[in-house]
Amino acid sequence: MVTPEEYSQMSKKASPNSKSWINIPLAFLIGGLICTIGEVLMKIFLHYDFEKESAGAWTSICLVFLSALLTGLGLYEKIAKRAGAGTLVPITGFANAVVSPAIESKTEGFILGVGAKIFTIAGPVILYGTTASVIYGLIYYLFIK
Numbered sequence: 001m002v003t004p005e006e007y008s009q010m011s012k013k014a015s016p017n018s019k020s021w022i023n024i025p026l027a028f029l030i031g032g033l034i035c036t037i038g039e040v041l042m043k044i045f046l047h048y049d050f051e052k053e054s055a056g057a058w059t060s061i062c063l064v065f066l067s068a069l070l071t072g073l074g075l076y077e078k079i080a081k082r083a084g085a086g087t088l089v090p091i092t093g094f095a096n097a098v099v100s101p102a103i104e105s106k107t108e109g110f111i112l113g114v115g116a117k118i119f120t121i122a123g124p125v126i127l128y129g130t131t132a133s134v135i136y137g138l139i140y141y142l143f144i145k
Helices: 004-014 020-047 052-072 075-088 089-103 110-117 123-144
Strands: none
Touching: 004 110, 004 123, 020 075, 052 089, 075 089, 089 110
């Protein structure tokens, strides 16, 4: 039986050393680039006389589409390997979390594969996000309004 101390030592041996001095700035730059792409899209939609709310919705749709497309082509994973947490910008990271399990389980069919496993990663986020928004809405309605 392996003790916790032995396991910790084995884990340290097996894990590669993190190069924080490279990883942190790269995550910042890639995350900033994703946000900049979002801002550029927003400005383009506003330039073409979309209302601000509509422009924001179309920007979100474009970012989700691009993230899903890059995930499907296997490029998002390569970017994430270099950028780490920089690719977890909420909307693109969420799209990747939905598409990845769907791609991995497509060989099992559309119902038992894709349909059953598409939200294995994103499902808890949706569940707790929705629950939290209902609770916050009730608190706002009952106590603040």
